[in-house]
Structures are given as C-alpha cells and as structure tokens.
Amino acid sequence: MSSADTIPARNFPVSAQAPGKCILFGEHAVVHGCPELVLAIDLTTQVFVRGAPSSSLNSDPNAGTANPYFRVALEVAWPDGKPIEVRSITRIPRAAGLGSSGAFVSALAAALGARTGGIARSQLAQRAFEIERGAQGVGSPGDTSASVAGGYVALNGGPGEPLWTVRAPEGRWEVRRVEDPRWVWVVAYSGVPRATADAVRAVGERVRRPDGPALLAQFAEVARSGIAAVGRGDRVETAELLRRNQELLREAGVSHPRVEALLAAAAPVAEAAKITGAGAGGSIVALPKPGREAELVRTLARAGALPFAVRCESEGASLVEAPTTE
Ligand code: PMV
Numbered sequence: 001m002s003s004a005d006t007i008p009a010r011n012f013p014v015s016a017q018a019p020g021k022c023i024l025f026g027e028h029a030v031v032h033g034c035p036e037l038v039l040a041i042d043l044t045t046q047v048f049v050r051g052a053p054s055s056s057l058n059s060d061p062n063a064g065t066a067n068p069y070f071r072v073a074l075e076v077a078w079p080d081g082k083p084i085e086v087r088s089i090t091r092i093p094r095a096a097g098l099g100s101s102g103a104f105v106s107a108l109a110a111a112l113g114a115r116t117g118g119i120a121r122s123q124l125a126q127r128a129f130e131i132e133r134g135a136q137g138v139g140s141p142g143d144t145s146a147s148v149a150g151g152y153v154a155l156n157g158g159p160g161e162p163l164w165t166v167r168a169p170e171g172r173w174e175v176r177r178v179e180d181p182r183w184v185w186v187v188a189y190s191g192v193p194r195a196t197a198d199a200v201r202a203v204g205e206r207v208r209r210p211d212g213p214a215l216l217a218q219f220a221e222v223a224r225s226g227i228a229a230v231g232r233g234d235r236v237e238t239a240e241l242l243r244r245n246q247e248l249l250r251e252a253g254v255s256h257p258r259v260e261a262l263l264a265a266a267a268p269v270a271e272a273a274k275i276t277g278a279g280a281g282g283s284i285v286a287l288p289k290p291g292r293e294a295e296l297v298r299t300l301a302r303a304g305a306l307p308f309a310v311r312c313e314s315e316g317a318s319l320v321e322a323p324t325t326e
Contacts, residue, residue: 003068004041004121004306005120005121005122006018006118006119006120006168006238007110007113007114007118007120007121007124007317007318007319008114008118008123008191008319009114009115009117010086010114010115010319011115011117012049012050012051012084012115012324013048013049013050014025014047014048014049014050014111014112014114014115014319015046015047015048015049015111015319016046016047016049016107016108016110016114016124016317016318016319016320017044017045017046017107017318017320018044018045018048018102018103018104018106018110018147018148018316018317018318019040019041019042019043019045019099019103019146019147019150019313019315020040020041020044020045020090020092020098020100020102020103021040021041021099021101021102021103021143021147021183022038022039022040022041022098022147022187022213022244022276022277022285022310023036023037023038023098023276023277023285024037024038024039024099024116024226024230024238024276024285025037025227025241025242025245026155026219026220026222026223026226026245027249027276027277027278027279027296028199028200028203028225028252028254028278028279029216029219029220029223029248030140030155030173031138031140031200031203031204032204032207032216032222033059033141033156033173034156034169034216034219034223035154035155035156035157035220035223035224035227036140036154036155036156036157037086037152037153037157037223037226037227038142038145038146038153038154038155039097039146039151039153039159039180039185039312040146040149040150040151040152040153040313040314040316041098041150041185041187041308041310041311041312042096042310042311042313043090043091043308043311044090044091044092044103044267044308044313045088045089045090045091045092045100045103045104045107046087046088046089046090046107047086047087047088047104047108047111048087048088049084049085049086049087049111049112049115050085050109051082051083051084052083052084052085052121053083053088054083055074055084055085056060056086057085057086057087057088058086058087058088059071060133060162062064064128065191067104067134068072068109068135068136069104069131069132069135070086071103071135072130072131072135072149073108073109073112073131074136075181076109076127076130076131076134077112077113077116077131078112078116078206079273080116081254082164085106085318086317088104088107088108090103091103093189093306094191094193095193095194095195095282096189096277096282096283096306097189097194097196097275097277097279097282097283098187098189098276098277098283099143099146099147099277099296101132101135101136101143101246102128102132102143102144102147103147103149104123104130104146105128105131105144106128106134106148106316107147107317108131108132108319109124109127109128109317110124110148110317110318111319112226113127113219113301114319116136116289118121118304120144121148121163121316121322122163122164123237124148124151125141125144125145125148125149125164125166125175126141126161126164126166126264126301126318127281128144128147128148128302128317129141129144129145129165130171131144132144133168134195135211136196137197138175138197138201138204139200139202139303140194141166141173141175142155143153143166143175144166144175145163145164145166145175145238145319146162146316147316148314148316148317149163149175149177149192149318150313150314150316150317151175151177151178151180151312151313151316152172152178152179152180152230152231152312153175153177153178154176154177154178154227155173155174155175156173156174156224157224157227158176158178158227158231159176159178159231160174160176160177160297161207162174162176163175163176163177165181170225172218174231174289177232178227178231179232179297180198180232180233180266181230181232181233181235181271181314182311182312183235183287184288184293184309184310184311185285185286185287185288185309185310185311186270186282186286186288186293186296186300186307186308186309186310187283187284187285187286187307187308188262188266188286188300188305188306188307188308189282189283189305189306189307190258190259190281190282190283190284191221191260191304191305191306192256192257192259192280192281192282193260193281193282194278194279194280194281194282194312195278195303196277196278198280199254199273199278199279200278202253202254202280203253203254204212204275205250205254207252208255213289214231214274214313215248215251215252216249217324219245219248220240222244222245222248223235223245223288225241226242227246227255228239229241236271236272238271238272238287239271239272239287240272240274242273242274242285243272243274244253245251246263246272246273246274246275246302247270248276249275249279252276254278254279255280255320256279256280257276258281258283258304259275259279259281259284261303261304262284262300262303263284263306265299265300265302265303266284266296266299267290268284268294268299268302269286269292269296269299270286270287270288270296271286271287271291272286272287273285273286273287283318284305286300288309293309294309296309297309
C-alpha cells in the first residue's frame with residue numbers, strides 16, 4: 001500500500017486537515033442508491049488534537065455530550081477513551097451544504113487514526129461515514145468520501161475500479177475517481193441554514209409517492225450523464241445537465257425562494273447553476289461563463305449571498321506535519 005493510501009502513525013500532538021465538498025449531480029437520489037458526483041473544494045477544515053486532563057472541543061468541555069459529531073467521533077474513532085483536547089479551524093460555512101461536518105469528522109478521524117497506529121484511506125472513508133451517519137441518523141457517504149479522497153468522486157457510477165466501497169445496514173456505495181477537468185466553480189451560501197436530516201427525510205417521503213421511482217430514475221440518468229460529461233471536460237453538456245438536475249430538485253421539493261433568487265441572479269453570468277447539497281436553503285453551485293468568475297462572485301454577493309470561487313482540492317484528508325527545525 002502506498003503512503004497516499006494510508007494515514008501514517010503519529011503520536012500526539014497531531015494535526016490533520018480535510019476539504020469541504022460541493023455536489024454537482026445526484027444529491028438526495030444518492031441516499032436511495034442512485035449515482036452522485038461530488039468534488040472536494042479548496043475550503044478546508046484543520047484539527048489539532050492532543051492529550052489533556054479533560055476532553056474539550058474548541059474549549060467547550062461539554063462538546064463530548066452536546067456536539068453529536070464530536071460525541072460519535074469519540075465513540076467510533078477513539079476506543080482508548082482518554083481525554084483529548086481538540087481545536088478546529090475552518091473556512092467552510094456551517095449548515096451551508098458545503099460539507100463542513102464531513103470535513104470535520106474526516107480530519108478528526110484521520111488525526112485519531114494516526115494516533116492509533118495509522119489507518120488505511122479506505123477504512124478512514126468507512127469510519128468518517130459512520131461518524132457522520134451516527135450523528136445525523138441519515139445520509140450517504142458522498143460528503144465524507146470526497147473529504148477523505150479529495151478530487152472528483154462518483155458514487156455508484158463512474159469509470160474504472162472503485163477506490164473503495166462504503167457499507168451501511170441498508171446498502172453499499174461504490175466510490176470511484178473521476179478525472180478533474182480543472183474548472184473553476186462558484187459556490188454561494190444563501191444565508192438560509194437548513195438541517196440536512198430534515199431535507200433527506202422530506203425527500204424520502206416524496207420518493208415513496210407513486211411517481212417516486214420514475215423521479216429517481218431521472219436523477220440517476222442525469223447523474224450518470226453528468227459524471228461522463230465532467231470526466232471528458234464537456235462544459236456545454238455539463239451545463240445542460242446541471243439545469244436538468246435543478247429541475248429535478250425543484251420537483252423533489254427542496255428548492256427555496258432565496259435559492260431561486262440566487263439562481264436567477266447568477267443566470268446572466270453562469271453557464272448553469274443549481275442547488276448543491278440538501279437544499280431547502282443552503283448553497284448553490286454555478287459554472288461561470290469563462291473569464292467571468294470574479295463577476296459572478298460579485299453578482300452573487302450583491303444578491304445577498306456569501307460566494308466563493310473554488311477549485312477542486314486534489315488532496316484528501318491528510319496529516320499536517322509541523323515544519324522541522326534544524
Ligand atoms: O447539504 P449537505 O452538505 O449536508 O449534503 C447533503 C447531500 C444529501 O444527498 C442530500 C444527503 C447525503 O447524505 O447524501
């Protein structure tokens with residue numbers, strides 16, 4: 001196994017980082033076994049972990065019970081149980097659909113995996129998913145696999161051999177790498193926070209209606225075509241499929257008036273734009289017209305959003321090594 005496939009063993013103090021993510025195709029439908037395309041973005045979370053007399057997260061001594069992500073991370077990834085002090089810094093807005101929780105649990109599981117003898121990346125992907133699932137109660141491994149792998153990743157689709165398979169009681173998701181077309185994307189947070197779990201449950205109800213299977217089949221077809229279009233760097237086809245995916249998300253009931261206003265604002269400067277993530281608020285992702293990235297960012301800021309121009313982050317969860325001094 002190459003070092004890229006493994007987080008190596010380290011003693012405390014240890015620091016690790018992991019990227020946030022942006023879903024291009026197939027959110028919600030992926031929970032029901034359909035394909036999804038996610039990219040890791042260059043907004044990251046870094047954690048610093050060391051032994052301490054009592055456990056805390058960002059100086060909060062109650063986080064071990066009050067913060068579900070921290071609580072489940074300790075249960076799943078820290079069998080030792082000795083108290084640890086964790087500090088976390090991030091550029092990813094919270095509850096925005098940009099993978100802040102997936103990045104946090106992936107970075108923390110990498111740091112704790114390092115302290116417990118090292119961990120294979122495939123095992124880290126499973127563990128980070130179990131933490132996020134344990135904390136949220138629902139969901140797919142799309143966010144955590146993108147954070148752990150970096151780059152563009154397809155779930156339940158895409159070319160070649162799987163990087164890994166993530167298992168849950170109700171099913172399994174194969175995760176594959178998709179070639180990076182090296183595009184700049186613009187993501188923008190609407191300012192409307194939402195609970196992923198509530199949106200996932202609402203869509204679960206929606207797809208149990210008689211036309212649910214047909215709706216899921218359309219999500220699957222758009223995501224499969226989208227994975228292929230991005231993989232061959234076809235912007236025109238990608239833009240068309242992003243628009244179709246947005247129509248399906250509206251149909252699934254996860255749009256929001258603020259999000260629709262942002263999509264309308266983006267339209268003149270973007271080849272296409274859609275919700276990214278759970279929706280019902282949250283964020284949009286747009287493929288800017290070439291050379292108009294900065295204009296799109298300004299336009300979305302004027303429309304009241306918090307926009308970021310992002311690139312794909314090719315490095316997944318990794319240790320942050322302190323510089324060595326002579
Ligand atoms: O909005 P986020 O970042 O929590 O993404 C949710 C994506 C869903 O497909 C709606 C749920 C999931 O776990 O895949």
